[in-house]
Amino acid sequence: MxxxxxxxxxxxxxxxxxxxxxxxxxxxxxxxxxxxxxxxxxxxxxxxxxxxxxxxxxxxxxxxxxxxxxxxxxxxxxxxxxxxxxxxxxxxxxxxxxxxxxxxxxxxxxxxxxxxxxxxxxxxxxxxxxxxxxxxxxxxxxxxxxxxxxxxxxxxxxxxxxxxxxxxxxxxxxxxxxxxGAHPSALLGEVPSGPPNNLLPYIMQVAKRVRPFLNIYGGDYDTHDGTCIRDYxxxxxxxxxxxxxxxxxxxxxxxxxxxxGTGIGSSVLDVLEACEKATGRAIPHQIVDRRPGDAASMFADPSRAQQLLGWKAEANLPEMCLDHWNFERNLDVDALSA
Ligand SMILES: NC(=O)c1ccc[n+]([C@@H]2O[C@H](COP(=O)([O-])OP(=O)(O)OC[C@H]3O[C@@H](n4cnc5c(N)ncnc54)[C@H](O)[C@@H]3O)[C@@H](O)[C@H]2O)c1
Structure with missing residues (x-):
């Protein structure tokens, strides 16, 4: 086409x-x-x-x-x-x-x-x-x-x-x-313009020491570790x-x-741990107050996409974090710190 x-x-x-x-x-x-x-x-x-x-x-x-x-x-x-x-x-x-x-x-x-x-x-x-x-x-x-x-x-x-x-x-x-995540070639990925609004780019910039630590918004949600759950x-x-x-x-x-989506929910701390393994670096973080409007937990039932498209997400969280890191580690630090 x-x-x-x-x-x-x-x-x-x-x-x-x-x-x-x-x-x-x-x-x-x-x-x-x-x-x-x-x-x-x-x-x-x-x-x-x-x-x-x-x-x-x-x-x-x-x-x-x-x-x-x-x-x-x-x-x-x-x-x-x-x-x-x-x-x-x-x-x-x-x-x-x-x-x-x-x-x-x-x-x-x-x-x-x-x-x-x-x-x-x-x-x-x-x-x-x-x-x-x-x-x-x-x-x-x-x-x-x-x-x-x-x-x-x-x-x-x-x-x-x-x-x-x-x-x-x-x-x-x-x-x-x-x-x-990012393309496994590490040639394509997410390039945030200015301070990142999303979790993964932020964590990666902390891993690169572009930012000092990650704020985790809320540690007392009704989830397995108290932090918000999303479907990555x-x-x-x-x-x-x-x-x-x-x-x-x-x-x-x-x-x-x-x-x-994958149908699997991962908490902020789950993602943090996977990123620490992927990067081989500690990610300093602190739990702060909840942000208004954040749902405690959200994950998909992706079965309709599977049924109608014959599609299923394949990558797991460690693979996503590793690919994200392999792209991010080569990004210009000056461009990120804007
Ligand atoms: N990334 C996410 O987390 C996410 C989640 C759900 C939905 N989406 C949606 O998916 C789409 C793509 O997201 P993304 O993550 O690739 O974002 P992105 O910012 O990386 O890409 C959006 C692209 O659209 C271009 N653009 C914006 N306004 C334009 C305009 N008026 N004319 C021409 N180009 C314009 C930008 O320059 C950019 O290249 C967006 O519509 C977004 O709302 C993204």
């Missing part, structure tokens, strides 16, 4: 580009490089052994999006571009509504006008808010508690309406749990699911949402 990939030089986009190229798809990638670098193109091509086209384009620019889709003859779109941090979305909600929601609406409208029927969308487990029942299935009520989560839930609704009104359309909304999934497992989702989108019509 000829596939438009938005946010292609980002963390998940770059790993997915490698898998798509390996499967023989032709890619046109776009990015505005607001949280990534155009240099990632070279690394994607080095790992995949095939070239692709990369365009500098801000999805919020409706005219440019319209022109691209009018002339591109795309078979499908995989839509990653957007922002991803809950805390940042509370501080800057309009940026999230513009980048995540408004840009997605204009992309979907242009896709409909130019009869690009197949869309795979980066959604998130944040659409579930603080679920009261575990594991989280796709039937768990949608109840986001942050602007970020709301942009994902609203975009899903928009895409569902698009499918209802367009008999040929197929959309798969992939609700990621907590992607970590290797980014390459996640990337593989996109290729299968694209195949399914080409064979079906309508809207489907799928959880992408």
């Amino acid at each position: 000829k596939v438009l990939v938005t946010g292609v030089t980002g963390y998940i986009g770059s790993h997915t580009a490698v898998e798509l190229l390996a499967e023989g798809h032709d890619l046109i990638g776009i990015d505005d490089f607001s949280t990534s670098s155009p240099k990632v193109k070279h690394d994607i091509e080095r790992v995949a052994g095939r070239p692709f086209t990369l365009l500098d384009l801000d999805l919020r620019n409706r005219c440019e999006v319209e022109c691209l889709l009018a002339s591109g003859e795309f078979d499908a779109i995989i839509h990653f571009a957007g922002r991803k941090f809950v805390g940042e979305s509370v501080a800057e909600p309009m940026q999230y509504y513009e980048r995540n929601l408004a840009a997605s609406v204009s992309l979907a409208a242009a896709a409909q006008r130019h009869e690009i029927s197949h869309v795979v969308f980066s959604s998130s487990c944040t659409v579930y808010g603080q679920p009261t029942q575990l594991p989280v299935t796709e039937e768990t009520p949608i109840a986001p508690v942050s602007p970020y989560g709301r942009t994902k839930a609203m975009t899903e609704t928009v895409l569902q309406d698009l499918c209802d009104a367009t008999p040929s359309a197929s959309v798969l909304a992939l609700r990621y749990f907590n992607p970590i 999934i290797h980014v390459v497992d996640l990337a593989r699911a996109h290729v299968l989702a694209l195949d399914r989108a080409a064979e079906t019509t309508g809207f489907e949402a799928l959880n992408l």
